[in-house]
Amino acid sequence: xxxxxxxxxxxxxxxxxxxxxxxxxxxxxxxxxxxxxxxxxxxxxxxxxxxxxxxxxxxxxxxxxxxxxxxxxxxxxxxxxxxxxxxxxxxxxxxxxxxxxxxxxxxxxxxxxxxxxxxxxxxxxxxxxxxxxxxxxxxxxxxxxxxxxxxxxxxxxxxxxxxxxxxxxxxxxxxxxxxxxxxxxxxxxxxxxxxxxxxxxxxxxxxxxxxxxxxxxxxxxxxxxxxxxxxxxxxxxxxxxxxxxxxxxxxxxxxxxxxxxxxxxxxxxxxxxxxxxxxxxxxxxxxxxxxxxxxxxxxxxxxxxxxxxxxxxxxxxxxxxxxxxxxxxxxxxxxxxxxxxxxxxxxxxxx
Amino acid sequence: xxxxxxxxxxxxxxxxxxxxxxxxxxxxxxxxxxxxxxxxxxxxxxxxxxxxxxxxxxxxxxxxxxxxxxxxxxxxxxxxxxxxxxxxxxxxxxxxxxxxxxxxxxxxxxxxxxxxxxxxxxxxxxxxxxxxxxxxxxxxxxxxxxxxxxxxxxxxxxxxxxxxxxxxxxxxxxxxxxxxxxxxxxxxxxxxxxxxxxxxxxxxxxxxxxxxxxxxxxxxxxxxxxxxxxxxxxxxxxxxxxxxxxxxxxxxxxxxxxxxxxxxxxxxxxxxxxxxxxxxxxxxxxxxxxxxxxxxxxxxxxxxxxxxxxxxxxxxxxxxxxxxxxxxxxxxxxxxxxxxxxxxxxxxxxx
Numbered sequence: 036x037x038x039x040x041x042x043x044x045x046x047x048x049x050x051x052x053x054x055x056x057x058x059x060x061x062x063x064x065x066x067x068x069x070x071x072x073x074x075x076x077x078x079x080x081x082x083x084x085x086x087x088x089x090x091x092x093x094x095x096x097x098x099x100x101x102x103x104x105x106x107x108x109x110x111x112x113x114x115x116x117x118x119x120x121x122x123x124x125x126x127x128x129x130x131x132x133x134x135x136x137x138x139x140x141x142x143x144x145x146x147x148x149x150x151x152x153x154x155x156x157x158x159x160x161x162x163x164x165x166x167x168x169x170x171x172x173x174x175x176x177x178x179x180x181x182x183x184x185x186x187x188x189x190x191x192x193x194x195x196x197x198x199x200x201x202x203x204x205x206x207x208x209x210x211x212x213x214x215x216x217x218x219x220x221x222x223x224x225x226x227x228x229x230x231x232x233x234x235x236x237x238x239x240x241x242x243x244x245x246x247x248x249x250x251x252x253x254x255x256x257x258x259x260x261x262x263x264x265x266x267x268x269x270x271x272x273x274x275x276x277x278x279x280x281x282x283x284x285x286x287x288x289x290x291x292x293x294x295x296x297x298x299x300x301x302x303x304x305x306x307x308x309x310x311x312x313x314x315x316x317x318x319x320x321x322x323x324x325x326x327x328x329x330x331x332x333x334x335x336x337x338x339x340x341x342x343x344x345x346x347x348x349x350x351x352x353x354x355x356x357x358x359x360x361x362x363x364x365x366x367x368x369x370x371x372x373x374x375x376x377x378x379x380x381x382x383x384x385x386x
Numbered sequence: 387x388x389x390x391x392x393x394x395x396x397x398x399x400x401x402x403x404x405x406x407x408x409x410x411x412x413x414x415x416x417x418x419x420x421x422x423x424x425x426x427x428x429x430x431x432x433x434x435x436x437x438x439x440x441x442x443x444x445x446x447x448x449x450x451x452x453x454x455x456x457x458x459x460x461x462x463x464x465x466x467x468x469x470x471x472x473x474x475x476x477x478x479x480x481x482x483x484x485x486x487x488x489x490x491x492x493x494x495x496x497x498x499x500x501x502x503x504x505x506x507x508x509x510x511x512x513x514x515x516x517x518x519x520x521x522x523x524x525x526x527x528x529x530x531x532x533x534x535x536x537x538x539x540x541x542x543x544x545x546x547x548x549x550x551x552x553x554x555x556x557x558x559x560x561x562x563x564x565x566x567x568x569x570x571x572x573x574x575x576x577x578x579x580x581x582x583x584x585x586x587x588x589x590x591x592x593x594x595x596x597x598x599x600x601x602x603x604x605x606x607x608x609x610x611x612x613x614x615x616x617x618x619x620x621x622x623x624x625x626x627x628x629x630x631x632x633x634x635x636x637x638x639x640x641x642x643x644x645x646x647x648x649x650x651x652x653x654x655x656x657x658x659x660x661x662x663x664x665x666x667x668x669x670x671x672x673x674x675x676x677x678x679x680x681x682x683x684x685x686x687x688x689x690x691x692x693x694x695x696x697x698x699x700x701x702x703x704x705x706x707x708x709x710x711x712x713x714x715x716x717x718x719x720x721x722x723x724x725x726x727x728x729x730x731x732x733x734x735x736x737x
Binding site: 081085088089092095096177180181184329332333335336337338339340341343344345347348361362365366367368369370371372373374375376377379380383384 | 432436439440443446447528531532535680683686687688690691692696698699713718719720721722723724725727728731735
């Protein structure tokens with residue numbers, strides 16, 4: 036960066052002012068610029084982004100954050116576009132972000148192409164940002180969380196975070212949102228996969244999309260998922276709240292629900308939004324929403340610390356030099372893994 | 387430690403020699419002494435234990451390692467006792483270890499009381515060791531892995547690692563054994579819990595115990611679990627081998643099986659052991675057993691490194707001093723979590 040510190044600080048102030056200012060083209064440009072800064076890997080950019088984030092922080096947290104997941108083909112884009120337009124009609128401003136760890140490989144499999152939501156993407160009350168492509172899931176999720184804060188500071192009061200229904204990205208998205216929605220097809224067997232991957236137990240709401248195609252199958256799927264959620268809930272009550280929601284609720288305030296919907300025909304959206312509002316009111320009144328956010332932000336800090344410690348360890352000159360041979364020794368059974376770990380840890384403290 | 391280094395080294399050599407020597411009272415005492423040393427938290431003990439482990443390492447790895455899990459009440463002790471005696475009759479020497487992270491709280495809920503396996507515990511060809519009680523799951527699993535190496539060096543050719551069917555301990559046990567066996571009751575619905583917790587997909591073999599009590603229910607449970615395993619296996623083939631077995635098998639060599647058994651009556655043990663032997667032969671011939679062990683030991687090294695980095699970070703004077711206030715700021719939304727993480731990481735590099 037060639038600017039002097041004063042100029043840089045001025046530039047940051049201008050960005051922050053534009054973001055918390057009136058909606059419009061200037062705000063939009065400032066948001067894009069800031070998010071690009073957040074996603075940069077340059078150290079000086081990162082420092083500027085940190086200062087900006089802290090300046091924006093007092094203006095964040097006033098949105099409702101909804102995570103939406105579902106396997107490819109379930110109709111996520113159609114659903115999010117229909118939902119976004121429905122909410123904008125009712126006076127909301129809607130931001131759509133994404134967590135897709137595969138986007139750095141595939142060049143962006145979700146939201147890379149804004150034409151997937153052609154009406155929402157050109158709406159002035161919507162802000163759509165594709166998944167950052169930072170390589171690791173932790174990195175991608177980190178950038179998306181920070182982008183979420185930027186959209187909140189800009190006054191977007193509904194933030195939707197989309198993720199693909201594969202891998203561990205659902206856990207990350209559930210850990211950064213107030214409510215986690217799982218889209219399912221009216222297809223028995225799908226629920227088993229969701230249970231197996233631990234996604235079902237993250238869900239506050241399960242939506243059976245494309246219910247109009249086969250109403251009988253949708254009804255069967257709804258019954259199956261309802262009974263699965265009840266079993267999972269019973270289990271959680273018996274003392275194993277080992278999911279990303281945090282906290283160990285003594286008396287569960289919200290029972291996960293199952294809804295049928297057809298995003299393509301727009302059928303079921305009012306019922307969906309009523310359920311979301313009911314969830315939000317309940318969790319606000321009983322204090323769980325605030326509690327969940329506090330736990331989320333603290334967990335986020337520790338995730339970043341651990342990632343930082345790992346990176347620093349791997350970058351240490353003596354560790355880098357010794358690691359290949361020690362790894363070989365461990366794999367070949369010449370050195371016990373715990374002994375090797377202690378040796379490497381000792382090396383990493385030498386200057 | 388008051389001994390001089392030479393005396394200490396001599397003592398270690400004597401222990402190592404007794405362990406790899408002939409079976410008997412002296413070997414047993416040396417094993418117990420060594421495992422106590424491994425479980426000690428004193429730094430000098432730890433250094434001595436490391437030296438001992440490396441001395442024993444060439445004599446390890448020649449056993450077959452079986453992980454056994456199941457919820458309380460499934461009949462694990464009865465099964466392990468029956469299996470152990472069956473194997474000893476056939477000329478094997480059997481070690482039984484345990485991973486129970488709750489044992490530090492409860493004073494040892496599994497294997498704390500050797501009378502649970504009253505015949506096996508007094509048999510000269512068996513070695514039973516209760517779960518270490520080191521507080522964290524990582525710590526408990528670490529000690530058990532090291533104890534496993536000690537029993538192998540002492541010539542025990544079958545090592546059974548038992549765990550309770552709750553929490554994350556199954557993943558740890560699957561990550562330290564060659565084969566993972568899940569005990570289930572003839573009870574529909576149990577399988578859903580196992581699927582949900584991700585335990586079912588770790589299983590190489592599912593055993594329906596107490597099958598004699600309700601043969602119809604056992605048959606139904608077997609059909610259900612078989613179909614669940616098939617679905618989970620199909621999923622794994624579609625590119626998400628995200629379980630602890632490691633590796634991404636292009637063509638699966640072993641299909642998980644379901645057996646019925648009555649440990650109390652001793653019925654089904656020969657069939658069980660035939661399945662285990664078949665698994666072992668297949669996985670040895672196709673190289674997967676060796677591959678799995680290499681990956682396990684490498685993952686173990688990284689787990690210990692990460693645990694060490696976390697401990698060191700938390701113990702750093704400036705981090706300890708700053709952490710409470712920064713945590714408050716993060717929880718209250720005054721500082722962004724990612725910014726707080728970077729601040730603490732910077733503090734932890736200062737001398």
